[in-house]
Amino acid sequence: METSQQQLHCPMCMERVPFMGEAALRSHLALVHYHCLPYPCTLCLGAVRFPSESDLCHHVECQHGVLEYRVGFQFTNAAMIGS
Numbered sequence: 398m399e400t401s402q403q404q405l406h407c408p409m410c411m412e413r414v415p416f417m418g419e420a421a422l423r424s425h426l427a428l429v430h431y432h433c434l435p436y437p438c439t440l441c442l443g444a445v446r447f448p449s450e451s452d453l454c455h456h457v458e459c460q461h462g463v464l465e466y467r468v469g470f471q472f473t474n475a476a477m478i479g480s
């Protein structure tokens with residue numbers, strides 16, 4: 398039986414803390430993990446991050462062989478990268 402209730406978990410935290418929704422998870426990721434690089438590769442469990450969607454897609458395509466990667470996390474407010 399499938400669970401109708403979707404619980405989101407942070408892929409980078411060892412603790413399986415459920416988030417109330419995608420927005421909450423995104424906020425957590427942005428604040429705690431991806432300060433400036435808003436595009437993590439979820440296939441790498443967030444170990445690799447990229448400053449732009451195109452960079453992420455290129456990585457996923459080359460490293461994971463996924464041609465159509467759905468960018469799940471976008472932080473328009475985290476546009477400041479480095480410098």
Ligand SMILES: [Zn+2]
Pocket residue numbers: 407408409410425426429430
């Ligand atoms: Zn986390």
Ligand SMILES: [Zn+2]
Pocket residue numbers: 438439440441445456457460461
């Ligand atoms: Zn990856």
